[in-house]
Amino acid sequence: MTTMNRQARLAARPTGMPKHSDWKFVDEPVPELKDGELLVKVTHISLDPAMRGWMNEGKSYIRPVAIDEVMRAGGAGRVAASKNPAFKEGEEVAGNFGVQQYAVSDGKGVRKVDTKFAPLERYLGALGMPGMTAYFGLLDIGKPKAGETVVVSGAAGAVGAVVGQIAKIKGCRVVGIAGGADKCAYLKELGFDAAIDYKAGDLKAALKAECPDGIHVYFDNVGGEILDAALARIALRARIIICGAISQYNNTTPVKGPSNYLSLLVNRASMTGMVVFDHAERYGEAAKEMAGWIAAGKLHAREDVVKGSIDTFPETLLRLFKGENFGKLVLAI
Amino acid sequence: MTTMNRQARLAARPTGMPKHSDWKFVDEPVPELKDGELLVKVTHISLDPAMRGWMNEGKSYIRPVAIDEVMRAGGAGRVAASKNPAFKEGEEVAGNFGVQQYAVSDGKGVRKVDTKFAPLERYLGALGMPGMTAYFGLLDIGKPKAGETVVVSGAAGAVGAVVGQIAKIKGCRVVGIAGGADKCAYLKELGFDAAIDYKAGDLKAALKAECPDGIHVYFDNVGGEILDAALARIALRARIIICGAISQYNNTTPVKGPSNYLSLLVNRASMTGMVVFDHAERYGEAAKEMAGWIAAGKLHAREDVVKGSIDTFPETLLRLFKGENFGKLVLAI
Numbered sequence: 001m002t003t004m005n006r007q008a009r010l011a012a013r014p015t016g017m018p019k020h021s022d023w024k025f026v027d028e029p030v031p032e033l034k035d036g037e038l039l040v041k042v043t044h045i046s047l048d049p050a051m052r053g054w055m056n057e058g059k060s061y062i063r064p065v066a067i068d069e070v071m072r073a074g075g076a077g078r079v080a081a082s083k084n085p086a087f088k089e090g091e092e093v094a095g096n097f098g099v100q101q102y103a104v105s106d107g108k109g110v111r112k113v114d115t116k117f118a119p120l121e122r123y124l125g126a127l128g129m130p131g132m133t134a135y136f137g138l139l140d141i142g143k144p145k146a147g148e149t150v151v152v153s154g155a156a157g158a159v160g161a162v163v164g165q166i167a168k169i170k171g172c173r174v175v176g177i178a179g180g181a182d183k184c185a186y187l188k189e190l191g192f193d194a195a196i197d198y199k200a201g202d203l204k205a206a207l208k209a210e211c212p213d214g215i216h217v218y219f220d221n222v223g224g225e226i227l228d229a230a231l232a233r234i235a236l237r238a239r240i241i242i243c244g245a246i247s248q249y250n251n252t253t254p255v256k257g258p259s260n261y262l263s264l265l266v267n268r269a270s271m272t273g274m275v276v277f278d279h280a281e282r283y284g285e286a287a288k289e290m291a292g293w294i295a296a297g298k299l300h301a302r303e304d305v306v307k308g309s310i311d312t313f314p315e316t317l318l319r320l321f322k323g324e325n326f327g328k329l330v331l332a333i
Numbered sequence: 334m335t336t337m338n339r340q341a342r343l344a345a346r347p348t349g350m351p352k353h354s355d356w357k358f359v360d361e362p363v364p365e366l367k368d369g370e371l372l373v374k375v376t377h378i379s380l381d382p383a384m385r386g387w388m389n390e391g392k393s394y395i396r397p398v399a400i401d402e403v404m405r406a407g408g409a410g411r412v413a414a415s416k417n418p419a420f421k422e423g424e425e426v427a428g429n430f431g432v433q434q435y436a437v438s439d440g441k442g443v444r445k446v447d448t449k450f451a452p453l454e455r456y457l458g459a460l461g462m463p464g465m466t467a468y469f470g471l472l473d474i475g476k477p478k479a480g481e482t483v484v485v486s487g488a489a490g491a492v493g494a495v496v497g498q499i500a501k502i503k504g505c506r507v508v509g510i511a512g513g514a515d516k517c518a519y520l521k522e523l524g525f526d527a528a529i530d531y532k533a534g535d536l537k538a539a540l541k542a543e544c545p546d547g548i549h550v551y552f553d554n555v556g557g558e559i560l561d562a563a564l565a566r567i568a569l570r571a572r573i574i575i576c577g578a579i580s581q582y583n584n585t586t587p588v589k590g591p592s593n594y595l596s597l598l599v600n601r602a603s604m605t606g607m608v609v610f611d612h613a614e615r616y617g618e619a620a621k622e623m624a625g626w627i628a629a630g631k632l633h634a635r636e637d638v639v640k641g642s643i644d645t646f647p648e649t650l651l652r653l654f655k656g657e658n659f660g661k662l663v664l665a666i
Contacts, residue, residue, distance in 0.1 A: 061599050228590070242598045257561070257590030265575045265606035266394050273598035 003030045006310045007070045007100035014055055016252045017321060022055070023071075023314050030102045038082040038110070040093060040103045044305075046074035046124035047317050047329040048158070049221070052249040061275045071099040071313070074129055076113065076120045087112075094123040099313050101333065118294065119303075125328030126301035127290060129276055130158035134219075135286045136279040137241045138163050139170075141272050142217040146171030149211050151230060154221030154246060155195065156183035158328035162290075163219045164192050165299050172217070175210045177203070177226060179323045186326070190300055203229045214238070223248045224256050231260035238269040250321055302327030309333050336363045339643045340403045340433035347388055349585045350654060355388070356404075356647050363435050371415040371443070373426060373436045377638075379407035379457035380650050380662040381491070382554070385582040394608045404432040404646075407462055409446065409453045420445075427456040432646050434666065451627065452636075458661030459627070459634035460620060462609055463491035467552075468619045469612040470574045471496050472503075474605050475550040479504030482544050484563055487554030487579060488528065489516035491661035495623075496552045497525050498632050505550070508543045510536070510559060512656045519659070523633055531559060540566045547571070556581045557589050564593035571602040583654055635660030642666050 004027045011024040033039055054065050054072055065072050075097035079087050084107045087093065095110035097103035113123040125131065137159075144150050150167035154160040155176025167174045168191050175194045176187040184195035194210040196203065207215070207229055214235030220227050223245025234240070248255045264271060279286075293299035304325045306316050310333060319325045337360045344357040366372055387398050387405050398405050408430035412420050417440045420426065428443035430436035446456040458464065470492075477483050483500035487493040488509025500507045501524050508527045509520040517528035527543040529536065540548070540562055547568030553560050556578025567573070581588045597604060612619075626632035637658045639649050643666060652658045 059599070061601075223595070242594070244598070245595055248595070255592045255595060257592040257594050259588045259590040261575070261590050261594070261604070262556070262578055262581070262588060262606075264604060265577070265608065266392070268394075268606050268608055268611060270603050270605040271594070271597060272603040273595075273601050275598065275601055278601060 003102070004028070005030045005100055005102040007098070008310050008313045009068055009070050010055060010065050012067070013057055017250045017318065018052070018055065018314065020314050025311060031104060033081055033083045033104065035083050036106055038084045038087045038105055038107060039080045040075075040077045040095070040097055040105060040110075041080040042075045042077040042097045042101055042103055043332060044076040044121050044124060045097075045099055045313065045331040045333065046076075046128065047320055047325075047331060048074070048129070049244050049246045049249065049320055051317065052321070061277070072096065073099045074124055075103070076123055077103075092120060094120075094128060099310060101310060117291065118301075121303040121305050121328070121330040121332070122301050124330055125158045125303050126162050126294070126299065127287060130328060131162050131290055131301075132279065132283055132286055133243060133274070133276040134159045134162035134166060135290060136276060136282070137243050137274045138166055138217070138219060140279070141241045141274055142219060142239050144170050144172050144217045147173075148216035149173045149175065149213055149235070150217040150219070151175045151177065151207070151211065151215045152219040152221070153177045153226050153230070154244070155187055155192070156326060157221060159243060160219070160221055161187075161190060161302065161327070162299070165190055165293075167217070168192070169293060169298055173211075175207070177222075183326065186302070198226060204232060207233045217241070219243060220245070222246050223258075227258050228260045231258055231263040234263055234267050234269050236267050236269075238267055240264075240269065240271040242271055242273045246321065303330050304328065305330045305332050307332050336435070337361065338363045338433055338435040340431070341643050341646045342401055342403050343388060343398050345400065346390055350583045350651060351385070351388065351647065353647050358644060364437060366414055366416045366437065368416050369439055371417045371420045371438055371440060372413045373408075373410045373428070373430055373438060373443075374413040375408045375410040375430050375434055375436055376665060377409040377454050377457060378430075378432055378646065378664040378666065379409075379461065380653055380658075380664060381407065381462070382577050382579045382582060382653055384650065385654070394610070405429065406432045407457055408436070409456055410436075425453060427453075427461060432643060434643060450624065451634075454636040454638050454661070454663040454665070455634050457663055458491045458636050459495050459632065460623060463661060464495050464623055464634075465612065465616055465619055466576060466607070466609040467492045467495035467499060468623060469609060469615070470576050470607045471499050471550070471552060473612070474574045474607055475552060475572050477503050477505045477550045480506075481549035482506045482508065482546055482568070483550040483552070484508045484510065484540070484544065484548045485552040485554070486510045486559045486563070487577070488520055488525070489659060490554060492576060493552070493554055494520075494523060494635065494660070495632070498523055498626075500550070501525070502626060502631055506544075508540070510555075516659065519635070536562045537565060550574070552576060553578070555579050556591075560591050561593045564591055564596040567596055567600050567602050569600050569602075571600055573602065573604040575604060575606045579654065636663050637661065638663045638665050640665050
């Protein structure tokens with residue numbers, strides 16, 4: 001009997017929030033493996049803000065997903081068959097598997113994971129790309145020094161929560177910005193010095209109160225008004241890391257540029273963009289250090305695992321843009 | 334007979350373009366010098382875009398000029414009397430003398446200049462703060478490498494013209510953006526590889542045509558739409574220097590933030606603010622190198638010396654914001 005592989009493919013380039021009709025669902029037979037290939041039965045699909053960007057036409061840091069192509073996504077699962085000597089049937093792996101039930105891979109970018117150390121979904125979060133993004137963005141670009149104030153937006157998200165915890169490990173004062181009292185309470189549990197609920201009112205006043213010495217490092221995941229409020233509060237020679245801009249991804253109007261950008265001049269500060277893939281050569285080193293922090297109880301992670309299927313991918317993805325997820329959003333199929 | 338000193342003082346904080354009523358003119362007697370002081374008869378007053386910012390209330394990189402205070406300005410002139418052993422009557426000097434006929438100084442920040450080497454006004458331009466700004470902004474922050482493309486806005490201005498010429502000395506392809514055919518012709522005379530007249534039409538298309546490999550270093554003096562157009566054309570790992578934003582200084586609406594700032598992320602690029610005073614310790618080193626380039630005919634300078642008086646300062650200043658000056662704007666009194 002032929003095994004069928006259900007896939008979510010991009011049907012149309014969305015305007016604003018992706019609609020159900022921007023997707024189509026296709027069943028195709030799992031192909032015969034060639035030499036060097038392995039077949040992965042995908043059990044966990046990573047849902048990330050960056051996916052919205054991959055759906056757009058135009059030059060970016062990675063080519064857009066083509067119309068009719070299986071949607072690009074990180075994922076994790078189990079090797080179902082292998083003609084690649086580096087992988088054995090039954091091994092657990094993470095990689096770029098796409099939104100589908102089965103992925104055929106030549107092994108490139110596929111890494112083995114250890115579910116005795118951490119649950120599979122964590123390798124899509126703190127021990128995966130979001131964790132790497134936090135690690136390299138904060139440490140290599142932000143270069144926080146002990147005693148400095150680090151502010152992170154999207155602080156309860158997959159990247160933000162790790163940024164804040166690493167900043168604490170490095171001896172900084174850490175202020176997280178998140179939406180809602182629950183998320184803010186979670187940040188305090190993680191050891192953040194302060195948590196600001198941007199939905200609760202005057203963000204600028206709150207930043208002023210919580211950052212009496214100004215902001216030395218600002219890690220931005222959201223853009224828009226929050227970036228502007230942070231710019232208004234940066235310290236001399238502050239470093240701003242532009243990691244994402246989730247508030248702007250579904251805009252149907254032009255992106256809101258930061259009106260307060262001249263604060264960079266006043267404060268001799270810098271704003272630098274980052275893409276995690278640039279640091280691929282050092283993923284191993286970072287993963288080892290992060291695993292050490294997790295084992296030592298210094299770095300905690302939370303995943304929001306939504307049970308579903310390939311067909312529930314579209315609505316699950318939207319939870320990200322509505323701020324409904326709490327921790328790293330993963331679709332378990 | 335008491336010598337009188339006519340001064341332009343700030344009467345009110347301007348909204349938008351400074352009006353004549355934002356100034357007042359005061360005559361006061363030149364005071365007796367105390368030990369350690371010198372008296373400078375000011376002959377040249379430097380008019381700089383940054384002056385507009387000094388007129389505003391609020392935290393910036395330097396304290397605002399107070400209401401009723403003599404307007405802050407760079408200047409040059411001759412020592413009229415001295416009780417400071419480091420300065421002799423008759424010596425020519427440049428410093429922060431304010432918009433007035435006579436300045437009393439303790440000698441701090443006053444430097445002697447050599448008018449056999451260059452005319453006095455040049456020590457307010459290429460051999461003064463604008464030259465230092467160009468030197469440190471381009472070399473220390475922009476770090477251009479031979480073969481890279483450097484774009485500068487406000488390219489026919491005091492800072493921009495020096496930026497472009499230093500970039501040529503460093504072996505870069507240099508593209509200047511300026512307003513009007515005359516200014517663009519001047520840039521070609523200075524050796525710029527290309528000059529774009531932003532008033533002539535499609536700036537984005539022109540940048541695309543003139544920067545086939547993208548922009549590696551963008552030195553921004555103007556902000557607004559021009560900054561956005563440059564952001565849309567930056568190369569991987571581009572460096573943007575935020576030196577000023579003359580297009581925004583007289584806004585009565587909020588500053589236009591750069592809508593294309595996410596190009597920093599896509600291109601792993603950085604945008605960094607600079608203030609020349611931070612480099613004061615190295616002015617001597619830079620001035621020496623710049624003088625060498627001038628002597629070797631590699632660095633040309635042009636000043637727009639407007640003859641007038643303290644009373645014509647207000648309208649002369651406005652020439653900057655209307656783009657009417659051609660080269661470093663200096664008021665000779």
